[in-house]
Amino acid sequence: LDQTSLNHQTEFDIIRTYFKDLTHQKGVEKGIGDDAALVKASSEHNNHLVVATDTLIEGVHFPNTAGALDIAQRAMCVNLSDLAAMGAVPRWFTLGLTLPINLAQPEWLGQFSAGLKIIADQYDCALIGGDTTRGPLSVNITMLGEVPLQEAMCRDGASIGDIVYVTGFLGDGAAALKNELEKPQPSDVFRSSERLFNRFYRPTPRIKEGLEIRSIATACIDISDGLVADLEHLCRSSNTSANVSIENLPVHPEVKKHYPEQYSDFALFGGDDYELCFTVPESKNLVMGELIESRSVNAVPIGKIIKSNGSGSRVLLNGRACNSKKTGYKHFE
Amino acid sequence: LDQTSLNHQTEFDIIRTYFKDLTHQKGVEKGIGDDAALVKASSEHNNHLVVATDTLIEGVHFPNTAGALDIAQRAMCVNLSDLAAMGAVPRWFTLGLTLPINLAQPEWLGQFSAGLKIIADQYDCALIGGDTTRGPLSVNITMLGEVPLQEAMCRDGASIGDIVYVTGFLGDGAAALKNELEKPQPSDVFRSSERLFNRFYRPTPRIKEGLEIRSIATACIDISDGLVADLEHLCRSSNTSANVSIENLPVHPEVKKHYPEQYSDFALFGGDDYELCFTVPESKNLVMGELIESRSVNAVPIGKIIKSNGSGSRVLLNGRACNSKKTGYKHFE
Numbered sequence: 001l002d003q004t005s006l007n008h009q010t011e012f013d014i015i016r017t018y019f020k021d022l023t024h025q026k027g028v029e030k031g032i033g034d035d036a037a038l039v040k041a042s043s044e045h046n047n048h049l050v051v052a053t054d055t056l057i058e059g060v061h062f063p064n065t066a067g068a069l070d071i072a073q074r075a076m077c078v079n080l081s082d083l084a085a086m087g088a089v090p091r092w093f094t095l096g097l098t099l100p101i102n103l104a105q106p107e108w109l110g111q112f113s114a115g116l117k118i119i120a121d122q123y124d125c126a127l128i129g130g131d132t133t134r135g136p137l138s139v140n141i142t143m144l145g146e147v148p149l150q151e152a153m154c155r156d157g158a159s160i161g162d163i164v165y166v167t168g169f170l171g172d173g174a175a176a177l178k179n180e181l182e183k184p185q186p187s188d189v190f191r192s193s194e195r196l197f198n199r200f201y202r203p204t205p206r207i208k209e210g211l212e213i214r215s216i217a218t219a220c221i222d223i224s225d226g227l228v229a230d231l232e233h234l235c236r237s238s239n240t241s242a243n244v245s246i247e248n249l250p251v252h253p254e255v256k257k258h259y260p261e262q263y264s265d266f267a268l269f270g271g272d273d274y275e276l277c278f279t280v281p282e283s284k285n286l287v288m289g290e291l292i293e294s295r296s297v298n299a300v301p302i303g304k305i306i307k308s309n310g311s312g313s314r315v316l317l318n319g320r321a322c323n324s325k326k327t328g329y330k331h332f333e
Numbered sequence: 334l335d336q337t338s339l340n341h342q343t344e345f346d347i348i349r350t351y352f353k354d355l356t357h358q359k360g361v362e363k364g365i366g367d368d369a370a371l372v373k374a375s376s377e378h379n380n381h382l383v384v385a386t387d388t389l390i391e392g393v394h395f396p397n398t399a400g401a402l403d404i405a406q407r408a409m410c411v412n413l414s415d416l417a418a419m420g421a422v423p424r425w426f427t428l429g430l431t432l433p434i435n436l437a438q439p440e441w442l443g444q445f446s447a448g449l450k451i452i453a454d455q456y457d458c459a460l461i462g463g464d465t466t467r468g469p470l471s472v473n474i475t476m477l478g479e480v481p482l483q484e485a486m487c488r489d490g491a492s493i494g495d496i497v498y499v500t501g502f503l504g505d506g507a508a509a510l511k512n513e514l515e516k517p518q519p520s521d522v523f524r525s526s527e528r529l530f531n532r533f534y535r536p537t538p539r540i541k542e543g544l545e546i547r548s549i550a551t552a553c554i555d556i557s558d559g560l561v562a563d564l565e566h567l568c569r570s571s572n573t574s575a576n577v578s579i580e581n582l583p584v585h586p587e588v589k590k591h592y593p594e595q596y597s598d599f600a601l602f603g604g605d606d607y608e609l610c611f612t613v614p615e616s617k618n619l620v621m622g623e624l625i626e627s628r629s630v631n632a633v634p635i636g637k638i639i640k641s642n643g644s645g646s647r648v649l650l651n652g653r654a655c656n657s658k659k660t661g662y663k664h665f666e
Binding site: 039041081129156 | 362363366367368369370371372373374381382383384385386387388390392393394414415416418419421425427428429431461462463464466467468469471473475476477478480482485487488489553554555570
């Protein structure tokens, strides 16, 4: 590796050297190494292409202490989560990797590509285009998938009376962040909790759940900014409001125990959970119940879609307006 | 606009405010504003998807004096050029925009989105996903297009005896860079030459030419690193070498006049020309000649594909080995 300059030639070598194992998959006619990739969409001609893109920046979306393997896995999972929210099957992805000279080394690149590979293998998607550039560390992934059009879950399909569900646990992202960021030393809680650490760096993209619910759900969003903020996005797109029962929020016992005062706020306003929030009409609630019973989907009902009053889309908590100032996203700075 | 933090909420607003005009196009079921975009590939089921990705970093791929409109246009053109080299028709693109707080303002964003729109309209492609993040200025674009598989031009199809062609003029990129970068003050040549300035910030993606030649050419690459470097890539993929006649290189009179000593080096080793270099078999050279005669394609023959000797793929200049140390790419630092 040329340590003095990451020019086009060495970029090409980096991609070939470290990322070529990630390109061998069904439907890839030409992967890395040409001007562009050539891929074959699934032959079911009613399938549509689903495209999501997300950039992770050091110091904003992950702390500057993060390891290459963890960064790569988080970048993959966050993008896959967007596909899960559409009910899509992942197929291919491109990588835009900007890295400073001191990281353009075999160890870091090897770890980074290993991280990509673990998630790519797990979700059966192939790297088809890569671009490495010199600069401050950032990772852009564009993820491509497929979904039958009539089954794609969008944000705008919720109707009054629909039941609001969420998958998994809420508040883990905020709990992990609090530990990692707000203490001068990494706390015992965070370091000793492999679960929380993994929930931050490897939040399970709910691809399987997305496929299970896509013919039942009327709308869906993944929770990256926090339940209230994201459910509000869904409501705004659907021209509705929602009422959430705080006592129904699924919070992991570990988070309840360590943050008895804060866990509700974590679950409502914390970001980085990457669970699905979706709506199911009354008419399909029995089917939904069966999916939960049979453990095909790990989800709980947390509220209902209601009519918006004059002031637009709102998320009520136990029937009361909540302080929307709390919504938002916590950065690493 | 929130000037103190570019959090998820304001990112969403930036995309909606400045980039929503770029999403209305055929085949876009859901553009910006959901977790992912939903697009419908062309119904011709033998079409394949073509995907190219490229990141432009301030200070590396464009000078820090560059304006928002110019940066946006360059980012688009560079990515479209990759699609042109495959013989593809552009359809959709995603944008990963990282920008510092001082640029997250209406004027800069308005100019940037105007730049994207000019090129997107010209090449009939739609923005389907956007992500804005706070950080040092960089622009990642992933461009999606379509091509009938049997007509896709790759780098590995050249055969011994094929004639090597290039489109347009070579050396403009290097001449523009030299003026912009190596002088303490922007030189008269560069500033007075709108042509050179535009060739740098708006290199014409040879989409039309790609479509014209795709059933004739055996291999194709776009010239971003310099003719010799990129033709060498093509030769390596095709297991051949090439011999180029220096006197046949198409160099614009303006560049010849201002750089009488250097224009050959600019044309051979300079980057950023974004012309197509492609190979045509003898059997199709008459058809190629007719395309040139009829002005459907502006291209000239510059050499031939020859057998590699033991030392691997080489690009000879007038039959002689050239100093490959000269190949490469000039950065802004």
